Amino acid sequence: MAHPIDITDQTFEEKVIKAGAPVLVDFWAEWCGPCKMVAPLVEDLAGEYQGRMEFVKLNVDQNPDTASKFGVLSIPTLIIFKEGAEKARIVGFKPKGQLKKAIEEAM
Numbered sequence: 001m002a003h004p005i006d007i008t009d010q011t012f013e014e015k016v017i018k019a020g021a022p023v024l025v026d027f028w029a030e031w032c033g034p035c036k037m038v039a040p041l042v043e044d045l046a047g048e049y050q051g052r053m054e055f056v057k058l059n060v061d062q063n064p065d066t067a068s069k070f071g072v073l074s075i076p077t078l079i080i081f082k083e084g085a086e087k088a089r090i091v092g093f094k095p096k097g098q099l100k101k102a103i104e105e106a107m
Helices: 012-017 033-048 064-069 096-106
Strands: 005-007 023-028 054-059 077-082 085-091
Touching: 005 012, 012 023, 012 054, 023 033, 033 054, 033 096, 077 096, 085 096
Parallel strands: 005 054, 023 054
Antiparallel strands: 023 077, 077 085
16 A cells, blocks of 8 residues: 655655656645645555555755745645646545546646
C-alpha cells in the first residue's frame, strides 16, 4: 500500500517539480482540523493511484517557503503538479469523489 511521503522546502523541487509522474501535494498543518479529515482520503487515493501518481505531504508550519511560493493561503490545499506545472488546486475539505474527479482531469 502506498502512503504519502513527507517532503520539505529542500526536497520539493526533486520530489515534485522534477518527478516523472504527476504529483499531488497535500499542504497541511498539525493544528488544522479539516487537514486531519482529508488525510485518510489522501491515503486511500495514494493506494488507488499507486504507480500512476505520487502523493506527498508538506507541513506548512515547518516549510513556509514552498507554501508562500505557491500562494497557499488556507489549508488544506491539495495541488496536483504534472511535468513541473500546477494542473489543479483543491482548497478546503472535499469529498473523495471530488478529489478523484480533479485527479482524473489533471492526469
